[in-house]
Amino acid sequence: MRVNTLIWFVLLVLTGCGGRQMRGIDSSDTLVVKSSPVEKQATGMDMLYRLYKVYGISGDLASDPYCPPFLKGVYYANGMLVFQVEGDTVAIRQTLEQKTGSSAFHLELTGDSLFSQKDLIVLQRKVRQRLALPENTDVNANVVGYGVGAHHLSINLIVNTSESQQAFRKKIIDSPALQFSGGRMDEPCTKEGISGTLGVHLKTTSPSFSVQSETVTFILSNESGTNIHYGADYSLAYEREGQWYHLPINPNVISIGYVLCPGKTEKLTAHLYPDVHPNNPGRYRYFKEITIGDNREKILLMAEFRLED
Template identity: 40%
Template structure:
């Protein structure tokens, strides 16, 4: 019924934000005088190259990389105790987090790196070394509890420069407390995610240009974990689509809001041949947040014809959730579209 191709895999589990992120906010024409980086280079260079050269130099001094591999990590077994972390800031400058006397450490680093083009940042809270150690414990807890409801609310966690970001589907005080009590607690944690569902008045089409989308049933239980949808193709061309989608619902005040879901998708590209269809499932997460009875809308983008230049359509399928047992018993499958 369908074909697929893997374009890019981006799985949201536990991700580690690398210690160094190169910023490209400055123009490539910004140059640093060659004498400001000592003997690292005998030419003028874009500012973006300077921190990378310094990192390579640190790798030569303290790294334990395999032959031919350059760079530096604070997790290197040869990393000195006074270096607690390292990153590149938004001004394309290398920042070295240090423990101890900053003046003494800076003097030593200037001599070893043969450069002054870096910033020494005294550690006031957590170093990256500290954060990596905390994150290792978090990963252990994650694996032990991965099938529990508290962990299904977590879409990812990442080590930053000064804290560990934990992203929740529902980021309310109650959910944060639940995480701290049942999973792990640390002052290093910074929670992100939606606390109150945002307003979203997006609309789409359910039938156009020979393309139609329908829910399998017109009504589902408020306790349903998922809803199945069917995309029909009678366009005369191939349809290109993926996994990404979102859902909105109408609240008691008549305002359409976005339903909190896991927004991390495996980015697989599918194609649906003419006179064919594709079935797919969207999850509703009733064990993370209550889903009130009422109207819901499922949104899904497709491209008709050439995946670069074809017509892009925002398809929308409306369905209902109900807590009425009799209504649910009488639920029927959605009629097939008429072309």
């Protein structure tokens, strides 16, 4: 699932804790600023509310057409509101103080190597367009998310190696604003699980699968006499020269809970992503965390399998 992250401040501005509508504020009122980060951020939300009201902004500040041209983005640093701006900072500060009724903010002059959120949104659109091209299917398969931060465009990869970064920069876009994250192929795995306990068992549907397999499947059985609970997440490991390493997978999962009743079985599926990291023949491990009983005791289950030519 691709996650495209934009910063939607309007949701923060229009609602307070618990979804309560915030009080009306007149732009001529002077805000009282407290010292704690939480109090500073609450003041920042009031300031943004005033700014949105004055300019008629209804969406994300960095991309809304009614946003004044000198404003390039906004974020919080230690609770303090930071405006990314371009132009005469003296005049801009005077304007913002008048519109927000406060001086409790920082200005950040963007340009050169300091990217604003508006710059990053433009880059994000180009990335989205180029990833969708048929000739970039191989790179797109490795991308699980990209989003705008305060100063970088975050690119989340399944496999985050220098080679995969180079492929992205060559085929999609090359910019110093890119910030990559994701799994590597050399992260040691020290996890140890068990195949069964207390009447709960995990096993593969086959002792081996093809190296070209996109998925492998497992059977989770419950003969414990009580319910077991688990989520959609799992992890994989592979053996290389006698050492176990994490096999990178898509970290984005649906946050949902499952219940397996006593006497029931469930088929589980793990994705191997052979188009992202060609899987070599050898030993692999599948890890699945469950909880059992009313006290929700955590148990890490493990099933081992092989990939073969």
